[in-house]
Amino acid sequence: MxxxxxxxxxxxxxxxxxxxxxxxxxxxxxxxxxxxxxxxxxxxxxxxxxxxxxxxxxxxxxxxxxxxxxxxxxxxxxxxxxxxxxxxxxxxxxxxxxxxxxxxxxxxxxxxxxxxxxxxxxxxxxxxxxxxxxxxxxxxxxxxxxxxxxxxxxxxxxxxxxxxxxxRGEHWEEKQPAESSDRNTGEARQPDFADIRGQYLVKRACEVAVSGRHNLLMIGQPGAGKTMLAMRIPSILPPLTESEQMELSEIYSVSGLFAEREGLMRVRPFRAPHHTVTVQGLTGGGAVPRPGEISLAHKGVLFLDELPEFLGQTLEVLRQPLEERCVRLVRAYGSFEFPADFMLVAAMNPCKCGYYPDMQRCRCSQSAIERYVGRISRPLLDRVDICVEAPPLAFDELNRAGDGETSEQIRARVMEAWRIQKERYRGENFSHNSQIPAESIRRYCALDAEQERYMEEIYRRLELTARSYHKLLKVARTLADMEQSERILMRHLTEAVCYRSLDKKFWERG
Ligand SMILES: [Zn+2]
Incomplete structure (x- = not known):
């Protein structure tokens, strides 16, 4: 038979x-x-x-x-x-x-x-x-x-x-999965930006980054709250669409992690792999390839804390997915593709001891500092759009309660910025300012003569690469969108320049 x-x-x-x-x-x-x-x-x-x-x-x-x-x-x-x-x-x-x-x-x-x-x-x-x-x-x-x-x-x-x-069509009674009874009830409270004291500049940088889906690097002393800030970024990202929820649920299903997530993925993921993560852990792989951390962060945030502690080769594998928003694995018996459209948020101390440029406290030699930040390659740094310093909290900020806006308030503005971009890039194969391809920069980030002159000077003074120059213009585009300004204005350029000046300060000290 x-x-x-x-x-x-x-x-x-x-x-x-x-x-x-x-x-x-x-x-x-x-x-x-x-x-x-x-x-x-x-x-x-x-x-x-x-x-x-x-x-x-x-x-x-x-x-x-x-x-x-x-x-x-x-x-x-x-x-x-x-x-x-x-x-x-x-x-x-x-x-x-x-x-x-x-x-x-x-x-x-x-x-x-x-x-x-x-x-x-x-x-x-x-x-x-x-x-x-x-x-x-x-x-x-x-x-x-x-x-x-x-x-x-x-x-x-x-x-x-x-x-x-x-x-056989016999009578059969379905059982309840053992652990499902009391889960799924009530969504756990998400961390909220209202909990953060001070750090206005970094909060602003987070909002700018999310508004244009730019990658973000925070540099600051230990205890400045970099991790707390990063954890709150998903709370200001617009809600997932239904098809995004389904796609994300499929990724978690294929990873065998669905059960832990208690149902449809409604909340944007926040993944924070430890710096000892392997290349395979990050990009995915195995005999039966399964998604890695960057795919588990799809449509959400991939947070790399202590960035210089990651192995160079681990960070280098991020370059392709950061450009293409997916990761491709080639095996003898076929190639596989996993979605990996994540926002990269990274944090680092300015030096091994963590206190540079506070020379009273920093115990690191000049060459040790250079070696430390030098672990982050120029090509990877060029893929970060916004670089911001998280200063230590001032004394009067320590005892203040959370005083800022709620994530809900910030998210409302972000959603407006996303709406403007969606409208503008209708018919394009990208949807956010951070994704404008080089050939379309002049069209979407037009500057007048005075702005051109200013940017020429900046280009020389900060010794920008073509890629980092474009990143700067894209961030300026986002700042304009946040004010619903169709034109990029001078103040948008100057703020965008601030987010680019830190690499000069930390990476190219003479
Ligand atoms: Zn130090």
Whole structure:
């Protein structure tokens, strides 16, 4: 007998349909699996055979052949166990009356027949729906993400026996996932800019950065509140659109982190990997490539604290995704793309001890300071649009309560700036000032004769590169948008210059 079951494999963050065919015939008793399989998929044979026996289905002494199609896609991961088990049961005639073709099935099984969660269930179920499948059997632990796909009947199963009961159309009672009962209730309070004392200049820089989606670097002594400020940046970013929420949920589903996020991703992510993070941890990868920190920060903030402590090669891999807003991984068996449209926020001490340029307290030698900041390469620095100094808090600021505006108030202004940019860049393939390509700079950041002369002097005085000069103009464009001014004015240029002067101060002291 022959049977066929629909499942899928994740490539990047997309699900590619896979059919599991099983055939049982008389002949030499053997269990064979074919179809361009990675080693862990070949091992499914042993897991499935034992799991079936422990679920009460001993395999007869017959020839069992399982084929995973299409043959040109390499099958990896452990999500094929359950569909293979079901296809074998179907071919053995144990699922009488079941219409296997109407189901999508995914799940890993343990030797005891229990079903374990797998990664990527959300895009898998979403893809199944597009192919016209309306019933999905998934691991119970993955049920909540599968249920984000509307118009599909989702069954969360704990064991092979559960799946058999559903397929046979027998009475079956769905369980609640163990931990889901008291979660999901009430959103935790987001950190708010109103909590921050003083630091008006840095708060302003944060608002400018978010308004044009510019990358931001904060330099300051320990205790100046750089991390507190960075953590509050997501709270002034405009809310995610519905499609962004879904895309982000898919990334977390593929990462296997969906359960931790308790449902649809409604809040912009804030990721702060430690400086010991590996290149793979940052960009993604692995035998079955999964998204890295920069993709988990998609549509949100990637915060790199203690920037010079990161390894040079770790930082260098950020350059491509910062330009292209996605990360590409090339493997022998194919290339994968993960979205990575994040805002980079970095923080650093001005020197190893943290107190430069306060020469009373700084214990670092001139060359030590140069070595410290020199760990950040010029090309990476050129990709930072706004560089701001976070000064130590003045004494009278220490005892003051949070005195600033709320994040909600700031966000209202940011949303207005985003609206202006969206309008202006209608029909372009970018949507924010930070993304204006070099060839369109003159069109969108036009200057008059006096401004040209001023900028020429700045270009020479700050020894700008072409890239950093363009960054400066884009920031000026954002400052103009924040005042709803169609023209860039002199005061916008001078403020933008301030956000560019620090690299001269810290990186090129004579
Ligand atoms: Zn120092």
């Amino acid at each position: 022959y049977s066929i079951v629909s499942t899928a494999i994740i490539q990047g963050i997309k699900a590619v349909p896979v059919s599991v065919e099983a055939d049982v015939s008389s002949g030499m008793p053997v269990f064979e699996m074919v179809g361009f399989l990675a080693s862990e998929v070949k091992e499914a044979k042993e897991r499935v055979r034992t799991a079936l026996r422990n679920s009460g289905f001993g395999l007869p002494a017959k020839r069992i052949t399982v084929n995973l199609a299409p043959a040109d896609i390499r099958k990896s991961g452990s999500g094929f166990d359950l569909p293979v088990a079901v296809a074998v049961l179907g071919a053995l005639g144990c699922l009488e009356g079941a219409e296997l073709s109407g189901f999508f099935i995914a799940g890993e099984v343990g030797l005891n027949g229990k079903v374990q969660p797998v990664r990527g269930v959300l895009p898998m179920v979403s893809g199944a729906k597009e192919r016209g499948i309306s019933r999905c059997i998934v691991p119970l632990a993955n049920r909540s993400e599968a249920q984000l796909v509307t118009g599909v009947q989702v069954y969360g199963v704990e064991s092979i026996c559960d799946a058999v009961q559903i397929l």
